[in-house]
Amino acid sequence: MNLIVFATFIIFTSILSMTIKRHSRSDQKRQEQFWEREARANQVRRKSLDGLAYVAVPLETLPTQVMADDAVVRDCLDTLESLSHEKIVNLAGYTNTDLKLTYGTANITTLSQYDQNFTLLAQTLQKWAETLHRGGYVQEARQVLEYAVLSIHSDAGTSYRLLASLYHQENEQEKVAALYDAALQLTSPSGKTIARILQETYPDVGIGQP
Numbered sequence: 001m002n003l004i005v006f007a008t009f010i011i012f013t014s015i016l017s018m019t020i021k022r023h024s025r026s027d028q029k030r031q032e033q034f035w036e037r038e039a040r041a042n043q044v045r046r047k048s049l050d051g052l053a054y055v056a057v058p059l060e061t062l063p064t065q066v067m068a069d070d071a072v073v074r075d076c077l078d079t080l081e082s083l084s085h086e087k088i089v090n091l092a093g094y095t096n097t098d099l100k101l102t103y104g105t106a107n108i109t110t111l112s113q114y115d116q117n118f119t120l121l122a123q124t125l126q127k128w129a130e131t132l133h134r135g136g137y138v139q140e141a142r143q144v145l146e147y148a149v150l151s152i153h154s155d156a157g158t159s160y161r162l163l164a165s166l167y168h169q170e171n172e173q174e175k176v177a178a179l180y181d182a183a184l185q186l187t188s189p190s191g192k193t194i195a196r197i198l199q200e201t202y203p204d205v206g207i208g209q210p
Contacts, residue, residue, distance in 0.1 A: 046104035049111075055118060055152050057084040062147065063140035067132060076128040083121050089114040092155050093187030122154040129162065142166050149179065155188040157197065164198055173205045180207040 057080055067073045091099065091111060099111050125148040133141035145163040148154040160179055167175040176198065183195040199207050 046106040047102070049103060049107060052089050052114070055088040055090060055121065057088070057121065058147075059084055063132070063137070063143055066137050066140045067135050070131060070135070072131045073128060076124050076131070079120065079124045080128075083117060083124070086117050087114050088117040088121055090118045090153060090187075091115040092118075093189070118152075121152070122148060122156045122159070125154065126156050126159050126162075129159065133162065133166075138166060149182065153182070153186060155186050155190045155194070157190060157194045160194050160198065161201070164202065168202060168205075173202075176202050176205050177207045180205075 059077075059080060062080075064077055068077065089111070091114065096108055096112075100108055103111060125144055129141045129144040129148070132138075132144065142163065145159050145166070148156065148159050149163055160183060164176050164179050167173070167179070180195050180198045183191050183198065185191070186194070
């Protein structure tokens with residue numbers, strides 16, 4: 001019996017050792033590929049940024065007059081006003097290496113600022129929509145969320161969930177399904193998570209089913 005146990009242990013150890021070595025070689029290969037790609041990216045010269053998908057902040061079409069005396073809303077509007085004069089680009093899903101390869105190393109700081117502007121925009125729109133919703137301005141909150149989610153493709157999961165709940169309350173199930181599809185189109189890793197949450201939250205809508 002001891003011989004059988006010992007032989008089993010030896011076989012298990014051998015398999016474990018081979019598995020660890022295989023993963024180690026795979027990790028080493030991925031690291032080599034990363035550094036090779038990074039080295040190439042660092043050699044790319046500055047390129048034009050004219051072709052970027054710049055995001056506009058259409059304050060004139062958003063409900064800026066509603067709850068304008070509220071401190072939170074006022075802060076959101078001030079931030080949006082400031083952002084409307086900045087360049088904003090949604091670069092979610094792109095690594096610094098991707099950006100350097102496409103637009104050149106010299107542009108990385110500028111692109112990072114554009115992306116930070118987008119993150120601030122998405123966060124501000126979410127805060128604004130939540131405040132409007134708590135204040136009883138449901139349609140106005142919906143308008144802000146639709147701009148955030150459907151127009152500029154924010155990947156803020158909270159925005160998707162609140163907008164989906166508003167659609168569901170109005171029995172607009174096809175729009176909930178459309179949000180699921182929109183989430184799957186996001187370039188950021190959170191897209192699939194958002195889609196899964198919507199699918200689990202609204203099983204009656206039948207989203208994600210053939």
